Amino acid sequence: xxxxxxxxxxxxxxxxxxxxxxxxxxxxxxxxxxxxxxxxxxxxxxxxxxxxxxxxxxxxxxxxxxxxxxxxxxxxxxxxxxxxxxxxxxxxxxxxxxxxxxxxxxxxxxxxxxxxxxxxxxxxxxxxxxxxxxxxxxxxxxxxxxxxxxxxxxxxxxxxxxxxxxxxxxxxxxxxxxxxxxxxxxxxxxxxxxxxxxxxxxxxxxxxxxxxxxxxxxxxxxxxxxxxxxxxxxxxxxxxxxxxxxxxxxxxxxxxxxxxxxxxxxxxxxxxxxxxxxxxxxxxxxxxxxxxxxxxxxxxxxxxxxxxxxxxxxxxxxxxxxxxxxxxxxxxxxxxxxxxxxxxxxxxxxxxxxxxxxxxxxxxxxxxxxxxxxxxxxxxxxxxxxxxx
Ligand SMILES: Cc1cc2nc3c(=O)[nH]c(=O)nc-3n(C[C@H](O)[C@H](O)[C@H](O)COP(=O)(O)OP(=O)(O)OC[C@H]3O[C@@H](n4cnc5c(N)ncnc54)[C@H](O)[C@@H]3O)c2cc1C
Numbered sequence: 001x002x003x004x005x006x007x008x009x010x011x012x013x014x015x016x017x018x019x020x021x022x023x024x025x026x027x028x029x030x031x032x033x034x035x036x037x038x039x040x041x042x043x044x045x046x047x048x049x050x051x052x053x054x055x056x057x058x059x060x061x062x063x064x065x066x067x068x069x070x071x072x073x074x075x076x077x078x079x080x081x082x083x084x085x086x087x088x089x090x091x092x093x094x095x096x097x098x099x100x101x102x103x104x105x106x107x108x109x110x111x112x113x114x115x116x117x118x119x120x121x122x123x124x125x126x127x128x129x130x131x132x133x134x135x136x137x138x139x140x141x142x143x144x145x146x147x148x149x150x151x152x153x154x155x156x157x158x159x160x161x162x163x164x165x166x167x168x169x170x171x172x173x174x175x176x177x178x179x180x181x182x183x184x185x186x187x188x189x190x191x192x193x194x195x196x197x198x199x200x201x202x203x204x205x206x207x208x209x210x211x212x213x214x215x216x217x218x219x220x221x222x223x224x225x226x227x228x229x230x231x232x233x234x235x236x237x238x239x240x241x242x243x244x245x246x247x248x249x250x251x252x253x254x255x256x257x258x259x260x261x262x263x264x265x266x267x268x269x270x271x272x273x274x275x276x277x278x279x280x281x282x283x284x285x286x287x288x289x290x291x292x293x294x295x296x297x298x299x300x301x302x303x304x305x306x307x308x309x310x311x312x313x314x315x316x317x318x319x320x321x322x323x324x325x326x327x328x329x330x331x332x333x334x335x336x337x338x339x340x341x342x343x344x345x346x347x348x349x350x351x352x353x354x355x356x357x358x359x360x361x362x363x364x365x366x367x368x369x370x371x372x373x374x375x376x377x378x379x380x381x382x383x384x385x386x387x388x389x
Pocket of ligand 1: 016108143145146147268269270277280286
């Protein structure tokens with residue numbers, strides 16, 4: 001997305017990816033786009049397929065011990081979310097990049113960054129058997145949580161804030177038509193479960209499991225038994241069953257590294273912060289970071305001003321921490337913790353009772369779930385005008 005925004009602003013960039021094109025297009029991860037992420041794609045000319053194939057949702061259900069409650073985003077805050085796989089977003093962006101003929105390297109090996117605090121930081125990598133050294137004005141560290149950029153910052157320059165949760169998510173994709181048009185978040189005595197979808201024929205479902213759980217311990221039958229046990233509501237709603245085509249376990253953590261800059265390296269997305277997926281914020285935060293960065297780089301090249309580059313980290317972190325707080329709250333309210341006390345559990349029940357009965361509480365969830373406003377609007381970046389030009 002950053003490469004695309006920079007292209008629209010007439011700024012050269014190289015994109016260096018260590019995986020293959022097929023791998024990143026097939027990699028199933030997030031699937032919920034906030035309205036501002038949808039607007040960002042559409043306004044910048046990469047949202048045609050999203051507009052056609054994305055599934056807009058006006059609300060979600062919360063299933064508390066078998067009783068389903070609906071939270072109506074459209075009515076409460078006049079905004080909505082769209083279900084569209086992250087891999088589809090990646091596919092659309094690769095296609096847009098390919099059309100521009102700007103550099104995009106897949107399967108880059110031995111990627112390393114250096115001289116980060118100089119005016120010409122360095123990227124080294126090997127591609128198709130040839131070693132490359134790239135001197136550039138700036139490096140955008142958009143290489144995810146396990147990438148090389150954040151670990152290349154000297155020890156002590158970043159402060160890390162971290163929380164690990166005593167559970168993970170077992171996620172499956174199933175060839176089954178979604179039995180609900182909207183997501184269903186469930187709290188059951190045996191733990192959390194989530195019903196979501198990827199297309200009119202594919203259901204995506206999750207179960208709370210211990211963080212170190214091995215997927216080998218779960219037969220397909222055992223997964224369906226547990227999903228049905230937790231999700232089936234008193235009025236008889238239940239997910240459709242189908243062939244499981246993919247299954248995995250992901251541990252959950254909250255993580256922020258600050259500041260999101262060292263010298264001329266700017267960290268964005270999961271390279272700088274991780275949220276537990278309950279609030280569906282990871283992809284959306286990555287998108288809002290790069291809007292802030294694109295605006296700052298555009299101001300640097302057009303006006304010679306570094307002011308927005310200098311403010312980049314603080315601007316992003318304001319939104320990041322609000323999303324962290326929301327994701328932590330959604331997670332702790334909807335999961336059963338192995339070390340919870342009876343007091344904790346009663347407080348959790350009261351929290352959900354309040355949420356599902358108070359219009360004020362529902363509005364607060366709706367406002368955050370559809371996404372707080374981006375810290376800078378992409379219209380203000382002037383990127384729209386660039387695209388038209
Ligand atoms: C299994 C899983 C499930 C998820 N589910 C959800 C969900 O349901 N909802 C949600 O909102 N979020 C979810 N997320 C989080 C969401 O996918 C991320 O927040 C989002 O991908 C962040 O985007 P990013 O561009 O910062 O990082 P990434 O999407 O991780 O992109 C970083 C890229 O850098 C590449 N890379 C890594 N190291 C190097 C290197 N050394 N050199 C070159 N390239 C490198 C990677 O291959 C990758 O393509 C999930 C994440 C995972 C891992």
